[in-house]
Amino acid sequence: MEKLKVAVIGCGSIAQYRHLPEYKMNKDVELVAVCDINEERVNKVASEYGVKAYTSYEELLASGTVDAVSVCTPNYLHAPISVVALNSGVHVLCEKPMATSKESAEAMIEAAKANNKKLMIAHNQRFVASHQKARQLIENGEVGRIYSFRTAFGHGGPEGWSVDGKDSWFFRKEEAFIGAMGDLGVHKTDLLRYILGEEIVEVGAFVETTAKDFGDVDDNAVCVLKTESGIVGTLAASWAYTSKEDNSTIIYGEKAILRLEDDPNYSLVVQYTTGEVVKYELGKIQSNDDGGQSNSHVVEKFVDAIINDTETPVSGEEGFKSLAVILAALESSETKQIKQV
CATH class of the missing domain: 3.30.360.10 (Dihydrodipicolinate Reductase; domain 2)
Structure with missing residues (x-):
């Protein structure tokens, strides 16, 4: 089976401590790219993982090289980036809180539905x-x-x-x-x-x-x-x-x-x-x-939901509530x- 091609958008602590190592450990995933507006940081992380570096998430999503992304950016960018990703036909694992308003959270849920893509919110406490x-x-x-x-x-x-x-x-x-x-x-x-x-x-x-x-x-x-x-x-x-x-x-x-x-x-x-x-x-x-x-199990559950085409354990609707x-x-x-x- 072909591996899932994944990128991580935002290379701060949560990406470095959780998402990146957990994708790397996952046998069903090929980590292909990382993205961050901080050029020095993104280049350092990209070379560490041997993947392509982007400073623009629009460019990354337009490249057509990824099946799924983690959104690990500051909170105000969670919804805008997730919506663009879902509309690009990419599955999204988004850090919490999923959005900064009910309207933007609803826009994420709608985009996932409209494009028939998975949206999961990283609530690891479950x-x-x-x-x-x-x-x-x-x-x-x-x-x-x-x-x-x-x-x-x-x-x-x-x-x-x-x-x-x-x-x-x-x-x-x-x-x-x-x-x-x-x-x-x-x-x-x-x-x-x-x-x-x-x-x-x-x-x-x-x-x-x-x-x-x-x-x-x-x-x-x-x-x-x-x-x-x-x-x-x-x-x-x-x-x-x-x-x-x-x-x-x-x-x-x-x-x-x-x-x-x-x-x-x-x-x-x-x-x-x-x-x-x-x-x-x-x-x-x-x-x-x-x-x-x-292991926070978040990445593993997200990947399983995509591969088996099942509902993600923390859906957009759950994150919204x-x-x-x-x-x-x-x-x-x-x-x-x-x-x-």
Whole structure:
């Protein structure tokens, strides 16, 4: 079988730590090109992977040499580049948040449909073993009715992780559109929807800039969320957890409490009301600290969906629903009112 010809657009940290190495590891993929407006960076990455370098994504997509692309650019370019790619007859794996507005997210979904191409959003939290196990336990009734939850995603901020440090686009509102809530919070809205198996319908939020005086985007946000069946809980997203990353989720149910990625040794701890405690060692969640050593499974799932012509596990529609919660949180913070999603 002929290999899938893939290019990566945007050669920053997420491309270098995740997309490029994961495509390279994939036996069904031939990495053919990389693209970035920073000429020095794109040439360096291209020579490292032995592929062609482009500084214009239009030129790359017009070349007709690729079947699929990863879009790893600043947030404001996700939708425009994805739409051009889909309209060029190319499958798209897009980083999160998929877009900066409902309209642009819808345009991506439409373009995928119109051209019969795959669109997947890189929400890797769904593929973490502890998260999949929790979803299963909830689905088969082992936790009983869910009453509440709290989830957090925080680390010291992108300046320690982005290729451009403090000068990164992450801190510029016109390019990032949203800070910690878009970087981390959207992962957690997607995760909650996935684990609980229901939609979030109302949001109340404080979205603040308290820690990074060199940027103009949010770096600390706390939201109260309500699902369609009435489960209420909190979500915190922060770039101000300075000593250790927190990526934990706790689900409070009628028959048990699930602690996900909360205990340093056990990725899932189930505390039953009977007093029984079950600890699962399910492998570590990927973090920015592991130097990209682990597999996020995003690329592999995207490639499988193309090869087997199946629905991508995080479709444009799924990405849209997770983005909608974040947009409602922004609106809530601005208006000081609870917002419908």
